[in-house]
Amino acid sequence: MANTPCAARSADKKGIFDMEADVVIAGTGVAGLYTALNLPEDTKIIMVTKAAVDENDSFLAQGGICVLKDPSDYNSYFEDTMKAGHYENNRKSVEIMIRSSPDIINDLMSLGVEFARGADGNLEYTKEGAHSKPRILFHEDITGKEITSHLLARVRTLKNVVIREHFTMVDIIEQNGRCVGIIGRSASGRYEAIYAKFTMLATGGVGGLYANTTNYRHLKGDSLAICKNHGIELENIDYVQIHPTTLYSKKKGRRFLISESVRGEGAKLYGADMKRFVDELLPRDLLTKEIEKQMKKDGKPYVWLSMVPLGADMIKTHFPNIYKRCLEEGYDATKECVPVVPAQHYFMGGIKVDSDSRTGMPGLYAAGETSCNGVHGRNRLASNSLLESLVFAKRAAQTITKQLPGAAHEYEPVEIDESRYADCAERYAEIIREETEKERKEHEQYNNEA
Numbered sequence: 001m002a003n004t005p006c007a008a009r010s011a012d013k014k015g016i017f018d019m020e021a022d023v024v025i026a027g028t029g030v031a032g033l034y035t036a037l038n039l040p041e042d043t044k045i046i047m048v049t050k051a052a053v054d055e056n057d058s059f060l061a062q063g064g065i066c067v068l069k070d071p072s073d074y075n076s077y078f079e080d081t082m083k084a085g086h087y088e089n090n091r092k093s094v095e096i097m098i099r100s101s102p103d104i105i106n107d108l109m110s111l112g113v114e115f116a117r118g119a120d121g122n123l124e125y126t127k128e129g130a131h132s133k134p135r136i137l138f139h140e141d142i143t144g145k146e147i148t149s150h151l152l153a154r155v156r157t158l159k160n161v162v163i164r165e166h167f168t169m170v171d172i173i174e175q176n177g178r179c180v181g182i183i184g185r186s187a188s189g190r191y192e193a194i195y196a197k198f199t200m201l202a203t204g205g206v207g208g209l210y211a212n213t214t215n216y217r218h219l220k221g222d223s224l225a226i227c228k229n230h231g232i233e234l235e236n237i238d239y240v241q242i243h244p245t246t247l248y249s250k251k252k253g254r255r256f257l258i259s260e261s262v263r264g265e266g267a268k269l270y271g272a273d274m275k276r277f278v279d280e281l282l283p284r285d286l287l288t289k290e291i292e293k294q295m296k297k298d299g300k301p302y303v304w305l306s307m308v309p310l311g312a313d314m315i316k317t318h319f320p321n322i323y324k325r326c327l328e329e330g331y332d333a334t335k336e337c338v339p340v341v342p343a344q345h346y347f348m349g350g351i352k353v354d355s356d357s358r359t360g361m362p363g364l365y366a367a368g369e370t371s372c373n374g375v376h377g378r379n380r381l382a383s384n385s386l387l388e389s390l391v392f393a394k395r396a397a398q399t400i401t402k403q404l405p406g407a408a409h410e411y412e413p414v415e416i417d418e419s420r421y422a423d424c425a426e427r428y429a430e431i432i433r434e435e436t437e438k439e440r441k442e443h444e445q446y447n448n449e450a
């Protein structure tokens with residue numbers, strides 16, 4: 001669905017507010033920020049975000065970020081990722097992610113990111129479900145905040161980057177089969193076009209479409225519906241990960257995650273009879289099924305998680321944020337069990353991209369949770385998503401960088417038909433629901449025939 005070009009945008013009574021950039025980036029999570037940081041410093045970049053700059057899932061990540069800690073772990077890390085993904089992963093993407101991980105971690109540390117270290121000063125590694133070895137770097141239980149706040153601080157020092165908060169992308173601008181920018185609605189309700197030689201979609205997951213989710217509620221997969229409208233291919237959009245353990249609460253709002261690394265460190269699950277009913281380190285999808293079965297058997301909306309075996313010291317030093325939040329809900333995790341329930345958490349599918357994060361439309365890139373390069377297969381291995389977002393955002397930036405010297409602005413100003421976007425939030429949500437259901441049925445049929 002191409003936007004109608006006009007020879008020159010005529011000034012309406014609200015004035016002309018269109019802007020021009022070399023690269024426009026929708027999203028200020030790790031994928032968006034790292035794209036900006038990996039573009040040359042003379043690139044004019046406009047970043048937009050639907051909410052405040054730090055309101056995104058990247059800031060919420062708790063458990064950690066995986067790394068290939070030494071070459072001898074390669075086969076095991078590869079196999080763990082494939083096995084968790086039910087061997088539906090794209091092998092090339094997995095290889096790229098794992099091989100790139102040491103460079104990414106070194107880069108993060110050079111930006112000032114600190115990961116936990118032992119008494120000897122060496123990096124410490126933790127373990128989560130479906131990892132056969134500890135290979136996850138962490139910063140207490142706020143790894144995402146530690147990483148993303150450093151990326152954001154660095155981006156803020158760049159004179160070539162403008163960040164526009166509370167600016168919702170409602171469309172991309174397609175002309176002659178190429179993406180030449182985006183249309184968005186600013187905080188004041190004004191519609192604006194941002195023309196760019198290259199566009200990056202880094203708009204995160206789809207949790208906002210679910211009643212129970214660990215995600216920010218404004219993350220509703222807008223980019224997916226926009227791409228669908230423009231005939232850009234999506235992939236595996238029914239592959240949604242439910243996290244087995246979020247803190248049960250009667251309060252409304254985002255579900256609070258109890259990181260898988262507490263189970264990696266020894267926390268246990270119990271049914272209403274206070275008996276263990278499952279291997280706590282099963283992959284997320286399998287563990288979720290077992291918890292749901294147990295809840296049904298018990299007739300309760302939760303099962304119990306005991307962190308007590310970790311000891312009060314570890315709970316307070318490695319998981320201070322989780323400890324504090326449980327206390328707020330009335331549970332002292334050093335002494336008693338906390339109630340947990342599965343909730344929507346992550347999106348493995350997305351806008352189909354190649355290993356350099358190119359979508360099916362020239363000029364348009366996608367990275368992070370909104371994209372699908374197949375790295376996670378049908379189920380993501382814990383702590384692979386921050387890493388994936390960073391690795392493939394960097395590759396997109398490198399690919400764009402190669403093309404920038406010869407690239408010219410190739411757009412005609414558009415007249416924005418505001419009525420087209422008046423109820424787009426509901427329409428986009430509906431498109432995603434329909435497409436998800438369609439893809440679910442296709443997968444079901446394929447699996448039945450296989």
Ligand SMILES: Cc1cc2nc3c(=O)[nH]c(=O)nc-3n(C[C@H](O)[C@H](O)[C@H](O)COP(=O)(O)OP(=O)(O)OC[C@H]3O[C@@H](n4cnc5c(N)ncnc54)[C@H](O)[C@@H]3O)c2cc1C
Nearest residue numbers: 027028029031050058061063064169203204368369385386
């Ligand atoms: C509670 C929690 C814990 C997690 N723990 C871990 C962990 O320990 N390890 C790990 O690897 N992963 C973890 N994850 C997953 C990981 O945090 C995310 O997959 C990753 O941060 C996604 O980054 P992103 O940049 O793609 O998206 P996000 O960080 O979600 O950013 C999306 C951005 O897009 C913007 N946006 C959305 N729609 C629009 C629009 N229409 N217009 C303009 N802007 C828009 C948003 O405002 C936001 O700025 C966790 C996730 C959650 C929710």
